Amino acid sequence: MSATGKRPLGARLIVWVPYLWLALFFLVPLAIVLKISLSQNALAQPPYLPVFDISAGWQGAREFFGALSFETYTLLFSDSLYFFSYLKSLEIAGLATLILLLIGFPIAYGIARSPRRVQPILFLLVILPFWTSFLIRIYAWINILQRDGLLNDVLLALGVIAQPVVWLSTDTAIYIGLVYSYLPFMVLPIYATLEKMDEALLEAAADLGCPRAKAFWLVTLPIARPGVVAGALLCFIPMVGEFVIPDLLGGSQTAMIGQTLWVEFFSNKDWPVAAAITVVLLCLLVVPIVLYEHLQKRALEGAR
């Protein structure tokens, strides 16, 4: 307190700007969503009950809190549709993250190890697709993957397949779409860590008796780990809640949680269930991250 008290007023205020931002655009909306998830569906405007009425005073507030319930959550956990929807989302996002890692790491490594002057060009090639609209790129994939699309044409011409393969509306199409769209988010953080790595470290490893291939596992990978973790989180989290890619490329039988949410919100007009899905998803994602951070900190402190 004494330290901040000495600072000028402007400096003290500026520290609070990000907190204010977070409170206004993250905590308040989150509280609203949480409140809706505890409400009941109703044919009204807004389509849920109870509605908080400040003019009702103390009595009104007590009634309001009394009317909140965990009914929607009970529904969420009793209907296996939601459970499988979550599971499918985690499975697809998890596997896609793994594929992204397997493709993204070599690309990042290749860029970081290429001559300094070509690095910006290679870098540009990775982020260039971002210059076109995301939606247009996904629609382009529909074109490529459809029955008489580019992919089947090429494979038929090469004689790899005899009959056109059904790509569109399959899980494969979702994976292709996800990996294609999220690749830069995997490559960039890994590149950032590898680019900073002193190449003398690999020479030092060799000098100390470690063959090159082994040095990758003992030196390069551990040093790149923060980038790998950042890239994996950056891809995994939005992919779990991804809506556009599975909706456009996936089939109707694959319901990822984003689609389930959309159906609850727009088709069923069940805001409380939609809100509850969101809250549970948030917990699913936040808890492992907080746990990881905690373990990371413990590991660092243990090393001291």
Added chain:
Amino acid sequence: MASAGMEPQASGTRRNFAPWADANARPLLRIEDVSRRFGPIVAVDTLSLDIYEREFFALLGPSGCGKTTLLRMLAGFEAPDEGRILLGGEDIAPVPPHRRPVNMMFQSYALFPHLSVEGNIAFGLRQENLSKEEIAARVAEILTLVKLDGFGPRRPDQLSGGQRQRVALARSLVKRPRVLLLDEPLAALDKKLRAETQFELMELQRKLGTTFIVVTHDQEEAMILAHRIGVMDHGRLVQVAPPAEIYERPNSRWVADFIGDVNLLEGRMSDAGVIENTPAGRLRVADAAGAKFGDTVSVALRPEKIHLAPAASAGAPDNNATGTVWDIGYLGDMSIYKVKLDSGFVMKAAVANVARGTNPPVSLGDKVSLTWARESGVVLTK
């Protein structure tokens, strides 16, 4: 000893160690006509050198002279285009870096940032499939040796520059290499720490008996550390000799100029040991170094070997120059006087500040005479 005549006494009193002068001694490391080119640039040019067991050898030269390339060839990071490198009589060309009984201390230290001090030091031992107990024991032993007891669990980014330097040293020594290569080992340290570390490094080398090869651009460092110095320029060894010999008997103008401060006086050889027409008049030297009558030679004269005194009306005709004090550089322990001779040539003379006081015996603009002994001048023909 065969070399008794060749060896200046200074190096003899420092250490009684001179296997290079012994015709029967077998070198530990033999570099034979080694060349390494990078495109049109010849980094190392048909270089030959023998280095002996227990020797502390310094490769000294300006940046870009090829000393680091030579070191990297010994470590195995570069392959010679021509020539052979023999370690203990065996050609090590086909041996990859990770199998060479040679370790390197990198200029950047190249400590693994994700490993603790212990982890860094144990890294090399773990590649040898040693038992956990032995690794722990050897890590503890080397930590004591480099005075880093208790620092084992720290991370490199929690250490000071001097401590990191010790970790790098410990990591490269713990594998007990036959030759330790040190690339500018002290360059990143501040001056005071560097001076302390130099002596520790010498002590360590004496204690362990490992052959050390250090690459440096700092001549003072090379002089203090090494048994012998190899002065390099443009990929070639210009002179290989103990520090005192390099300093007192440089074999070329380039070496004389590169090592320490020097006055180079050009003239023409006339009589035996007499050089005429130099900017400082007629000079007499004790050793003409094989220069013949009429040859154009340079006489190298170290500033501390020149005696400076207020100008006398008459003096000896030779090895005596008069001039005016042009500039005085006060260094504390001594002062460098720049004296503009009557010929216009500026000579440097170093005077030890023996007496305590602020009044110099000679001040700016004073007429002075410079004199020196016949033995002080070194005749250079190259």
